[in-house]
Amino acid sequence: MIPTKKYMILSILLGSIYTGCYAQQDSEYTQYMYNTVAINPAYAGSRGHLSANLLYRSQWVGLDGAPEVLNFSLNTPIGLRGAGLGLSFFNDRIGPSDESNVAADFSYTIKLGWETHLSFGLKVGVNLLNVDYSKLNIFDPTDPNFQNNIDNRLSPSVGPGIYLRHHEKWYLGLSSPNVLSTDHFDDVAISNATERANIYLIGGYVFDFNRNLKFKPAFLVKAVSGAPLDIDLSANFLFSEAFSLGASYRWDAGASALIGFQISPSLMFGYAYDYDASELGNYNSGSHELFLRFELGTRVRRSVSARFF
Numbered sequence: 001m002i003p004t005k006k007y008m009i010l011s012i013l014l015g016s017i018y019t020g021c022y023a024q025q026d027s028e029y030t031q032y033m034y035n036t037v038a039i040n041p042a043y044a045g046s047r048g049h050l051s052a053n054l055l056y057r058s059q060w061v062g063l064d065g066a067p068e069v070l071n072f073s074l075n076t077p078i079g080l081r082g083a084g085l086g087l088s089f090f091n092d093r094i095g096p097s098d099e100s101n102v103a104a105d106f107s108y109t110i111k112l113g114w115e116t117h118l119s120f121g122l123k124v125g126v127n128l129l130n131v132d133y134s135k136l137n138i139f140d141p142t143d144p145n146f147q148n149n150i151d152n153r154l155s156p157s158v159g160p161g162i163y164l165r166h167h168e169k170w171y172l173g174l175s176s177p178n179v180l181s182t183d184h185f186d187d188v189a190i191s192n193a194t195e196r197a198n199i200y201l202i203g204g205y206v207f208d209f210n211r212n213l214k215f216k217p218a219f220l221v222k223a224v225s226g227a228p229l230d231i232d233l234s235a236n237f238l239f240s241e242a243f244s245l246g247a248s249y250r251w252d253a254g255a256s257a258l259i260g261f262q263i264s265p266s267l268m269f270g271y272a273y274d275y276d277a278s279e280l281g282n283y284n285s286g287s288h289e290l291f292l293r294f295e296l297g298t299r300v301r302r303s304v305s306a307r308f309f
Helices: 005-018 279-283
Strands: 050-058 068-077 083-094 097-111 116-131 150-166 170-175 182-185 192-195 199-205 207-210 213-223 230-239 243-250 254-264 267-276 287-296
Touching: 083 116, 097 150, 230 254, 243 267, 267 279
Parallel strands: none
Antiparallel strands: 050 068, 050 287, 068 083, 083 097, 097 116, 116 150, 150 170, 170 199, 182 192, 199 213, 207 213, 213 230, 230 243, 243 254, 254 267, 267 287
């Protein structure tokens, strides 16, 4: 059976990623402004109560073997003054690869002023990587680069973060979820996939137009050695603390529409659609991302406050 043109394109892309290309990047999220703890451990506990987040992303819909990401996290302040803890899990599938990560987050916050806080965080975890080259459309089946799969390859992950925020007005963060450079070799050390540190810079500001309308522009910049700089710019409106609507632009990659519903004080649902403006966009129908957040008040703060970040 002759594979479709779309599958051949993805096979070529994946072949370049997994045979000597060292600039493999972390998963990307359009709703990063709601899923901050996934990229910055210093965010853990900053909302003041237990927060559970679930995100699912289906990228490049219609392209065989396209990326799928599932991310789940829990974070909460703990009894120690200024301390926060978190636990996260993600599974990232793209073509022949299946990567999972389990990590714990720890944060410590100090007050710089009446409403200004600076948090330091550390993420520690373990990655599990599998790559099945038989799923690729290989031009030369005898190519030694594709003879040995990567099976259950474990590697550690460690990454720091800092997060500066003014209670309900603005935030700025710098982090790298994994600073370790890890080489994943096959049994004969011919082919490899190397993970490099991804560095994230995030920020946002909330404009209070009136009691029923808030506006939040935000940005995310992601840098990794050997790959172009990723820049995401977004703008969201929040109406009556219950409904949000916005858009984002990923530099030289595409645009997104975002919508969110605060179903109850404890439950929020978000959806994003990405339009792919790259050449690969000719072979897919965009990307979909679903986000769900559930929160509970703490003994100190029994109610859940509606905060825009």
